[in-house]
Amino acid sequence: MKNNSFKSFLAEVGDISAFAWRFFTEGFKPRFEFNELLRQCYFIGYKSLSLVGITAFIMGLVLTIQSRPTLVEFGAEAWLPGMVSVSLVREIAPVISALICAGKIGSGIGAELGSMKVTEQIDAMEVSGTNPFKFLVVTRVMACTLMIPVLAILADIISLYGGYMGANIRGVVNWDLYWYQAFDALSFSDLLPAIVKTFFFGYAIGVVGCYKGYFSNKGTEGVGQSANSAVVVASLLVFVIDLVAVQITDIFQLT
Amino acid sequence: MSTLSQTVEMEKPTAKGNAVVSIQHLSKSFGENHVLRDFSFDLKQGENAVVLGKSGSGKSVLIKCIIGLLSPDKGSINVLGQNVPDLSQEELDRMRVKVGFLFQSNALYDSMTVRENLEFPLRRHWMKSTLDDVDGMVMEALENVGLGHTVDMMPAELSGGMRKRIALARTLILKPEIILYDEPTTGLDPITGKEISNLMLDVQKKYNTSAIVISHDMNCVKIVANRIVVLIEGTCYAVGTYDELKNSNDKKVKQFFE
Numbered sequence: 001m002k003n004n005s006f007k008s009f010l011a012e013v014g015d016i017s018a019f020a021w022r023f024f025t026e027g028f029k030p031r032f033e034f035n036e037l038l039r040q041c042y043f044i045g046y047k048s049l050s051l052v053g054i055t056a057f058i059m060g061l062v063l064t065i066q067s068r069p070t071l072v073e074f075g076a077e078a079w080l081p082g083m084v085s086v087s088l089v090r091e092i093a094p095v096i097s098a099l100i101c102a103g104k105i106g107s108g109i110g111a112e113l114g115s116m117k118v119t120e121q122i123d124a125m126e127v128s129g130t131n132p133f134k135f136l137v138v139t140r141v142m143a144c145t146l147m148i149p150v151l152a153i154l155a156d157i158i159s160l161y162g163g164y165m166g167a168n169i170r171g172v173v174n175w176d177l178y179w180y181q182a183f184d185a186l187s188f189s190d191l192l193p194a195i196v197k198t199f200f201f202g203y204a205i206g207v208v209g210c211y212k213g214y215f216s217n218k219g220t221e222g223v224g225q226s227a228n229s230a231v232v233v234a235s236l237l238v239f240v241i242d243l244v245a246v247q248i249t250d251i252f253q254l255t
Numbered sequence: 256m257s258t259l260s261q262t263v264e265m266e267k268p269t270a271k272g273n274a275v276v277s278i279q280h281l282s283k284s285f286g287e288n289h290v291l292r293d294f295s296f297d298l299k300q301g302e303n304a305v306v307l308g309k310s311g312s313g314k315s316v317l318i319k320c321i322i323g324l325l326s327p328d329k330g331s332i333n334v335l336g337q338n339v340p341d342l343s344q345e346e347l348d349r350m351r352v353k354v355g356f357l358f359q360s361n362a363l364y365d366s367m368t369v370r371e372n373l374e375f376p377l378r379r380h381w382m383k384s385t386l387d388d389v390d391g392m393v394m395e396a397l398e399n400v401g402l403g404h405t406v407d408m409m410p411a412e413l414s415g416g417m418r419k420r421i422a423l424a425r426t427l428i429l430k431p432e433i434i435l436y437d438e439p440t441t442g443l444d445p446i447t448g449k450e451i452s453n454l455m456l457d458v459q460k461k462y463n464t465s466a467i468v469i470s471h472d473m474n475c476v477k478i479v480a481n482r483i484v485v486l487i488e489g490t491c492y493a494v495g496t497y498d499e500l501k502n503s504n505d506k507k508v509k510q511f512f513e
Contacts, residue, residue, distance in 0.1 A: 031379065116364075124362035127322050128376035128429070129351035 060162025082185030113213025144206030
């Protein structure tokens with residue numbers, strides 16, 4: 001029994017890897033579905049902006065409020081903007097944005113493609129001699145890969161603004177001073193790995209959501225399972241990629 | 256523009272000879288379940304052949320093998336001179352343009368309008384020069400099924416019969432030589448079912464298409480069938496016209512007509 005579930009796990013890893021590779025083999029050959037790509041960028045990027053923005057603002061605010069007493073205890077309150085900005089930009093804003101997107105976008109793609117699969121819409125595209133992978137998968141994975149870094153950068157800015165608000169609840173920090181200190185603490189080696197890893201987060205969320213939906217079965221129950229497992233696997237992958245990213249940045253001494 | 260389905264009782268066109276689909280010794284299993292066993296059948300040009308069989312007897316598997324959605328375990332499926340299991344993906348896509356497929360569930364793209372549904376295959380196959388009149392082609396296809404006014408509606412706003420007609424228009428827009436119908440009247444009331452059956456007959460006359468129709472709606476079978484294939488236990492059990500099979504003394508065949 002254990003042996004079987006391990007085998008099916010390995011088989012699924014193999015299938016997802018082949019599916020992820022197919023994105024590169026088919027995604028860069030014409031015909032390019034630009035209109036669908038733009039539509040997906042709108043849904044994935046613009047439609048997630050408010051959710052990511054609110055979450056980022058709250059994270060910045062809460063992190064600042066929580067960190068303040070400890071710094072005050074050591075008489076290091078002046079370090080608050082710098083410490084908060086490094087935490088937010090390096091780790092919290094990209095990972096929280098990616099997790100929010102894994103929930104919202106991963107489940108959305110899983111359910112949408114899953115219901116297209118069980119209602120034979122994907123088969124209908126195939127029998128009309130068109131390539132459903134190119135139209136449905138390549139556009140969604142590409143949109144996730146491009147939009148999640150944009151959302152993460154916006155989340156960085158909004159969360160820093162949340163930090164400014166948090167810093168001014170119990171203390172008084174001048175607007176110019178806050179931003180000067182926040183950016184002064186940041187270096188290129190903080191920004192670059194944080195932004196690069198969000199491309200991988202986006203790619204993983206897109207691939208997992210599409211894979212789970214594209215191979216959905218068992219009717220409506222299967223659609224629910226696809227959406228659910230898309231969120232679980234995508235969220236887990238975000239952490240795994242984050243772990244790998246921190247090791248790589250450590251090797252290159254960018255930490 | 257005339258609507259295809261106006262006529263109530265129509266004369267059936269007759270087949271003209273050459274086989275456009277030739278299936279030889281086809282077998283397909285799913286695990287221990289042997290769905291098709293050594294099935295052989297030829298579809299002649301201009302002919303409507305109905306495949307009759309119980310639910311789960313492998314009718315849908317048969318047409319999915321023909322269109323290349325499933326690959327057979329054994330046997331050959333020759334469609335318009337090409338053996339489907341041997342085709343590359345590119346060749347298969349080219350072949351599929353000539354073979355229309357009408358799904359039982361219609362399979363309309365529910366996030367697109369009727370216009371976008373019809374344009375979808377058209378924009379991805381036709382050369383740019385012929386795409387100047389996409390609107391004209393879409394409207395012609397819709398007028399042919401009597402639903403020109405639905406062009407900007409979403410599939411969810413349409414009734415079951417209308418969705419079936421739109422699905423047929425989407426199939427016809429690429430001007431296929433062969434059409435595969437998967438239970439075209441299932442889930443429709445008898446009147447709408449009859450309208451769809453007459454529409455199928457009209458399509459056969461107007462476009463000189465050949466068709467394989469999967470059905471167990473005997474009213475539809477009576478209207479559209481030039482020839483009927485009875486599929487029992489995965490084999491081609493009997494072949495004949497509607498009247499021949501209706502008057503057959505074989506119990507297994509007769510049960511479909513009772």
